[in-house]
Amino acid sequence: MLAEAQPQAPVAPMASLQELHFEIEQLNSEYARVLDNERFEEFPEFFVEDCLYRVVPRENHLLGLPIAVIHCESKGMIKDRVYAARESTMAELRTLRHFITNVRILEARGEAIRAEANVLIVQTMINRMTEIVLSGFYLDSIVRCDGRLLFKERLCIYNSLLLPTSLVAPV
């Protein structure tokens, strides 16, 4: 997969890991940019057709419990979710901002890339100060399609049992 990215020049393990890390950071930054600008219709394009996108409390994740705040098993389901979010969000005067940091690659052999990143999401409502609405991490399975990294699986695992009821948009 990395050989595909730089076919003529076989790269040292360190260099290729660094480059992959950079690409994952770019993916996360673009992901944040799309959501923070409420360009929800572009959101499904971060995923492959046959994918999994879940937003789940850490407690449930650790115990293997199935309950999730958002659960989409395909790109189609993500699109449905996005349309719903679009409706609700248009009615609200709130903006979110994502801070996705500390990316670490857990596995990068063969087809599958597994990675994590910490995420902090803050919300600003008109005439109110900014507050934290979510703190947690992404647990990702990433694949390369036509040279571009896409999510095969993205779990957003958050450190709480509580979430603002307002959080209908994807995160």
Added chain:
Amino acid sequence: MLAEAQPQAPVAPMASLQELHFEIEQLNSEYARVLDNERFEEFPEFFVEDCLYRVVPRENHLLGLPIAVIHCESKGMIKDRVYAARESTMAELRTLRHFITNVRILEARGEAIRAEANVLIVQTMINRMTEIVLSGFYLDSIVRCDGRLLFKERLCIYNSLLLPTSLVAPV
């Protein structure tokens, strides 16, 4: 411009983008470091002489409204602003900290580099807990001068109509 940085070795597009990204991250980290340490007199040195530095609510930015909390059209105006901030800030027992994340390069062809980064600023007052004072993003136009990246334009676009009145320092 990138050829200038590595004149002997023509680099692949990916490598040069990665290197430029690294340099922009360094610029932002040094920027944060200067402000978080209240070394305001060094702040104008991040800008070229003929520059634009604005702190503006996202609402106004999206609507193209001219009103800004800080508006400086030259390095000289930034210097004036900094002296004012220095006076006010010396009298206060508060410290700020910048978290500048998710840098993305929007354009890197020819002379102009356009980039964005998310920014979270938290404030700690003596005997109070830390709170968020600003969440938003930087929209930058960056140029290279004598090998060093400088801001031709830096807009700090924040997600609120409200800002603490205390925010007199550059951000």
Added chain:
Amino acid sequence: MLAEAQPQAPVAPMASLQELHFEIEQLNSEYARVLDNERFEEFPEFFVEDCLYRVVPRENHLLGLPIAVIHCESKGMIKDRVYAARESTMAELRTLRHFITNVRILEARGEAIRAEANVLIVQTMINRMTEIVLSGFYLDSIVRCDGRLLFKERLCIYNSLLLPTSLVAPV
């Protein structure tokens, strides 16, 4: 030290700085991951035997005052601290998350690597919203042991005189 990392290919200063920066980011991300997952027993392994780990208010750091919230002068002392934290933390339903950003290398000549990074730590208690418990920066002295970066010295300098009394775990 950098020659050791890529022995066959003498690298340009820029490339080696970028690689070192990447390695320090990886170190910080792994550090965050271990603490955020309460894997405290792995925490001492980020340090060399003869080390210094301190958590200290910025005010004290600037004035050179010796008082610190946590002060460990050896890996052994860090281990003791960790066992204490483990006991206390097990009894609490709270989770922390670290956002370590804006790494800057202050010195990278010869044996010693000196670096800084901003750090934001948020805490989530069960049935409560997430709040900031610490904002500050790490001031590090880093060495390479058997190819891996370890802390010779890590100071966590935070922007407050107050810390939640609950903060018994290493940060």
